[in-house]
Amino acid sequence: MNNPTVLYFEDTPANAAEILPVLAGLLEGVATVEPFAATEDTEDMFDTRLQAEILARQAAGKDIVFIVSDADLSRIPFFKGLSDANIRKVSSTLGIPAAYYSSNLTGLSFLKADQAGDGRILLDKSDVQNLASEVNALVRGFMSITAGLSAIKELESARRPQDSAALLASLLGRPELENRVRLFISGDQRMGAELLSSPDHDLRRQSSIFGTWIYDSLLKYPGLVVNAVAAASYLNIAEEDFNTQEVRALFDGAVYEGPFACESRRLWWRDQLDELLLEEEDADDGVAFTLARTGRAVSPCKCSHSGEAPAGFYCMITKKPVSEEHSVGGISWFPPGADLARIVTTKYDELAPWLGL
Numbered sequence: 345m346n347n348p349t350v351l352y353f354e355d356t357p358a359n360a361a362e363i364l365p366v367l368a369g370l371l372e373g374v375a376t377v378e379p380f381a382a383t384e385d386t387e388d389m390f391d392t393r394l395q396a397e398i399l400a401r402q403a404a405g406k407d408i409v410f411i412v413s414d415a416d417l418s419r420i421p422f423f424k425g426l427s428d429a430n431i432r433k434v435s436s437t438l439g440i441p442a443a444y445y446s447s448n449l450t451g452l453s454f455l456k457a458d459q460a461g462d463g464r465i466l467l468d469k470s471d472v473q474n475l476a477s478e479v480n481a482l483v484r485g486f487m488s489i490t491a492g493l494s495a496i497k498e499l500e501s502a503r504r505p506q507d508s509a510a511l512l513a514s515l516l517g518r519p520e521l522e523n524r525v526r527l528f529i530s531g532d533q534r535m536g537a538e539l540l541s542s543p544d545h546d547l548r549r550q551s552s553i554f555g556t557w558i559y560d561s562l563l564k565y566p567g568l569v570v571n572a573v574a575a576a577s578y579l580n581i582a583e584e585d586f587n588t589q590e591v592r593a594l595f596d597g598a599v600y601e602g603p604f605a606c607e608s609r610r611l612w613w614r615d616q617l618d619e620l621l622l623e624e625e626d627a628d629d630g631v632a633f634t635l636a637r638t639g640r641a642v643s644p645c646k647c648s649h650s651g652e653a654p655a656g657f658y659c660m661i662t663k664k665p666v667s668e669e670h671s672v673g674g675i676s677w678f679p680p681g682a683d684l685a686r687i688v689t690t691k692y693d694e695l696a697p698w699l700g701l
Contacts, residue, residue, distance in 0.1 A: 348375035349406040350483055351398070353413035353431065355420035362472050367412075370480040374487075375409055382422035390423060390430045398438060409490075410483045411435050412467075415446035432464065439548030441486045441555055443479065445469040465560050477608050485559065485604035489515055490551040492603075497547060512554055512562075516602045521568065521615070528562050528681035559604045565682035566658045569600050569611045574658035574684055577645050577665035579617060579630030585642035586630070594637055595620060614684075629654070649688050659688045661695065 350371065354360040360379060368377045383400070386393055398408055417426040428444045435442040443465040467478050492515045496504055505511040505519075509526035513519045566574035575595070576586035585591055598616035605611065620633070627633040634642045644653035648664035655665030660678070671686035678685045687695075 347406050348409045348487065349401070350375050350377045350410045350412060350479075351380050351401070351408050352377055353380045353411070353417055353420070353426075355414065355417045359414065363476065366472055366476040367479055370476055371483060375483055376406075378406070380420075382420075385422040390426055391433055393423070394426070394430055394434045395437065398434065398440070408438075408440050409487055410479075411440055411442035412479050412482075413442065413444050415444045428464075436549075436552070439546065439550075439552050441465075441482070441552040443467050443482055445475060465556060474608065477606060481604050481606035481609070482559065486551060486555045488603045489555040489558070490547070493547050493551055508554070512558065515554065516558070516562075518602075518613070524568055524615075524681060525562070528568065528679045530680050555603065561679050562681075563600075563604060563611060565660070565679050566614075566684035567679070567682040568614060570614055570617070570658070570684065571609065571611055573663060573665060575612045575617065576630075577655040577658055578614065578684060579621075579633075580644050580654040580656070581630035581634065582643035582645050583665070585634075586645075590638060590640065591634055591642060594634060649690060657684050657686045659691065660685050661687050661691045664688070 350367075352360070352364065352367070354363070364377060364379060371377055378401075380397075382393070382397060388396075402408060411431060413428060413431050415428040417428075417431075418424060420426050431442060431444075445467040446469065465482070467475055469475055496511070496514065505514050507526075509529055510519065510522045512529075513522040513525045516525070562568055566578075570578055572587065573583060576583045579586070579595075581591065595612060595617060598612045598620060600611035600613055621627050621629070624633050624636045627636055629644075631642055631644055634640055645655045645665050646653045647655045647667035647670055648659065648662060649666060649670040652667070655667050657666050657668055657671055657673075658664075659666045659671060660675075666686050666688045668686070671688050672692045673683070673686045675685070675687060
């Protein structure tokens with residue numbers, strides 16, 4: 345196999361016509377995007393037929409590196425009634441990472457379905473450009489992880505990471521963060537079940553498992569890394585000020601550039617933000633740091649609920665800064681290491697029964 349291929353499942357031509365050109369353009373020179381079309385109709389079970397379709401493509405020289413699919417494929421030719429559950433089962437068996445989107449998963453329904461640790465990557469379909477950008481980052485990220493695992497496989501046994509936390513930290517390019525990564529893994533039952541003694545055991549499946557966890561847990565929930573809103577809140581810089589080029593440039597040294605990095609969804613290493621602040625004596629937060637570096641006075645980051653500064657934390661529901669006092673942490677489906685992830689009190693009270701909190 346020498347032709348990296350993204351297999352794309354969509355049963356609505358209008359959706360495919362909108363998404364496919366954007367996605368193909370972003371992945372040009374990296375991977376070919378192939379819309380899935382069944383080659384024949386048989387009486388075999390869907391899972392059996394789908395696996396045969398994929399294996400036939402691989403035998404023809406197509407390296408299926410990623411699958412992206414609409415969650416509802418009830419109208420796809422020759423496979424009427426096909427669902428994301430079938431694709432998940434087959435992709436897991438073959439060690440192919442996958443992501444899904446759905447027009448029906450919005451608001452609370454999306455939140456309930458998109459929880460850490462279930463091994464499924466869900467994407468927001470509301471903005472086609474953002475959807476394509478995420479798939480682009482996913483494809484490149486999984487290919488990077490596969491290459492990293494291949495390199496580790498070539499090392500002598502004594503030089504290889506000795507457990508999953510060490511392996512993941514190495515794949516992230518930050519082996520010194522092994523213990524912080526281990527905290528994220530702790531309590532994750534799915535990851536615990538996938539602990540492998542050696543990085544050369546079923547490399548493709550391992551790449552899919554660990555890559556999915558990195559994207560859907562470690563990078564999504566603020567703790568080890570932070571997104572733009574969480575970074576502004578953590579640094580105590582108002583969002584509008586943090587989003588200016590002058591201020592953001594001050595923190596370029598902390599930008600995350602590992603697997604799944606995406607320019608439209610920039611992330612920062614939390615520990616490196618701390619290190620930058622320490623470079624300025626008496627810079628207790630981002631406001632003082634920015635003033636010391638630029639002479640510019642920026643506003644502090646206010647809690648979205650109380651309207652008072654500082655915030656410091658990030659609400660996973662509203663995607664806004666919150667303070668510890670006006671939010672709830674320790675949610676069962678938050679990874680243990682995501683200590684900056686919270687739910688604002690008003691939303692917690694409203695949604696707790698629906699989210700099983």
